[in-house]
Amino acid sequence: MSLTRRDLTRRDFGRLAAASAAFATVPRAIAQAAAPKKIRYAIIGLGRISLQHFMPGTKMSAMSEVTAFVSGHPDKAKQHAAEYNIPDSSIYTYENFDRIRDNPNVDAVYIALPNSMHAEYTIRSAQAGKHVLCEKPMATSVADSEAMIAACKKANRKLMIAYRCQLEPTTLRAREFIRNGTIGAVQAIESANGFNIGPDWRTNGKLAGGGPLMDVGIYSLNACRFMLGEEPTVIAANASTIDHDGRFNDVEENVSWTMKFPSGVLASCNTTYGANMEGYYRIHGSKGTLNVEPAFGYEGIHLTGRVRGAQGPPTVIDLLEQEKDPAQFAREADHFSGCILNNTPVGPSGEEGLRDMRHIQTIYKAAGIKF
Numbered sequence: 156m157s158l159t160r161r162d163l164t165r166r167d168f169g170r171l172a173a174a175s176a177a178f179a180t181v182p183r184a185i186a187q188a189a190a191p192k193k194i195r196y197a198i199i200g201l202g203r204i205s206l207q208h209f210m211p212g213t214k215m216s217a218m219s220e221v222t223a224f225v226s227g228h229p230d231k232a233k234q235h236a237a238e239y240n241i242p243d244s245s246i247y248t249y250e251n252f253d254r255i256r257d258n259p260n261v262d263a264v265y266i267a268l269p270n271s272m273h274a275e276y277t278i279r280s281a282q283a284g285k286h287v288l289c290e291k292p293m294a295t296s297v298a299d300s301e302a303m304i305a306a307c308k309k310a311n312r313k314l315m316i317a318y319r320c321q322l323e324p325t326t327l328r329a330r331e332f333i334r335n336g337t338i339g340a341v342q343a344i345e346s347a348n349g350f351n352i353g354p355d356w357r358t359n360g361k362l363a364g365g366g367p368l369m370d371v372g373i374y375s376l377n378a379c380r381f382m383l384g385e386e387p388t389v390i391a392a393n394a395s396t397i398d399h400d401g402r403f404n405d406v407e408e409n410v411s412w413t414m415k416f417p418s419g420v421l422a423s424c425n426t427t428y429g430a431n432m433e434g435y436y437r438i439h440g441s442k443g444t445l446n447v448e449p450a451f452g453y454e455g456i457h458l459t460g461r462v463r464g465a466q467g468p469p470t471v472i473d474l475l476e477q478e479k480d481p482a483q484f485a486r487e488a489d490h491f492s493g494c495i496l497n498n499t500p501v502g503p504s505g506e507e508g509l510r511d512m513r514h515i516q517t518i519y520k521a522a523g524i525k526f
Contacts, residue, residue, distance in 0.1 A: 192496055194219050194492035196219060196221050196222065196265050197261045198221055198224050198264075198265050199225040199252075199265065199280075201235065206235065207481075208481045209267065209484045209487075211484070212481035212482070217489055219485075219488035220239075221241070222239070222241060224236065224246050226247075227248060227249055252279060256285075263313075263492075263495065264286070266290060269363065270362065270369060271361060273289050274303050277306065277314065278303060281306040281307045281312045282306065285312065287312060287314045288317060290316075291317055291318060292511065292512065295365070296364070296516075297509070300509040303505060313494060314504065315491045315494070315505075316505060317487060318377060320381075321381055322483070322486050323476065323486070328474060329447050333438065333440070334384075336442075337462055338445055338460065338462055341383065341439070343420065343421050343438075344379050344421075344439070345437045346422070346437070347424065348434035348435075348451055349426045349428060350371065350427075350431050350432065352429075357370055358405060358406055365407070365526065366406030366407040367408070367426040368426055370428075372426030374434055375424040376515070382436070386514075387514060388415060389414065390412060390414050391521055392519075392521035393411050393522055394408075394409060394411075394519075395409045396408040397409065403428070409428075411424070411426075433449055434451035434452065436448075436450055442463055443463055444461055445459075453481065454479050458472060458473075458474040
């Protein structure tokens with residue numbers, strides 16, 4: 156049988172519904188309080204995630220709009236400018252970027268550059284008086300991550316790292332099932348995420364800072380931490396390269412790592428650039444198991460599970476995200492915009508990104524990879 160209101164206690168369902176509804180409706184609620192003000196974004200880096208996902212998401216959003224571009228390809232920027240009513244005066248190159256401080260029609264920036272450029276443009280954006288929404292991984296080193304946080308604090312600008320999954324309602328339901336005890340005491344988590352990479356900047360160590368762990372393995376790392384609300388205290392790891400075809404001269408091909416958390420929960424994670432792994436995580440509790448697969452995509456997040464009751468057949472959980480891409484990006488943009496408009500604390504914050512960077516450093520060190 157499928158999970159319905161009757162399958163949970165009224166108290167459990169109320170807490171679950173309140174948690175997921177709160178996150179799902181935050182943009183609309185804030186929009187009503189703050190309308191008609193919108194946060195105006197400059198897009199730094201006109202790649203796939205910007206053009207195909209984040210920018211279309213702003214069209215669906217209540218509090219966010221695109222008003223400027225920053226690109227190393229002016230012709231490409233001008234090609235897309237008309238769609239967003241962006242004048243030539245609001246199209247910047249990387250060389251003249253700092254002039255953006257004089258543009259009153261830009262409140263914040265969305266950084267979707269190669270990983271090694273995140274720190275520089277976060278710091279320059281903060282110095283130009285703009286709030287920063289930066290894609291993950293936050294940076295390519297712990298030191299750069301700390302510098303990003305310091306620069307935004309010094310400029311009194313907000314910094315958010317684009318962990319959109321932390322705002323996605325089905326993901327939040329999974330976490331609530333853990334926190335309200337539906338599946339009992341969590342014992343173990345398994346997660347994997349990866350793909351078979353072709354020619355790409357991500358295999359350039361100077362641009363990417365690392366291989367699949369930095370790019371897609373970070374989803375598994377963050378999911379384990381987010382679901383448990385804990386930080387791992389013991390980490391062990393291994394790395395390997397199987398395909399010696401030139402793709403992995405700068406970065407690793409495979410990383411596998413385990414984590415022990417203060418509660419005693421053990422997590423086992425894998426990531427690769429050598430095979431197509433459907434991103435997932437599976438959480439084993441004393442009363443049942445939750446499986447989120449696919450877990451990290453832009454739509455169709457699917458939560459299934461079985462919970463054993465004291466009597467009768469187990470409860471079956473089957474919840475599928477109904478929204479379509481780019482709804483997750485609309486929510487992400489409006490969440491950050493709401494934090495700016497209402498001057499509320501940001502989450503996922505720069506400190507959240509820094510925690511992942513510290514753990515990535517530990518994983519690489521344990522695997523014998525220079526970080």
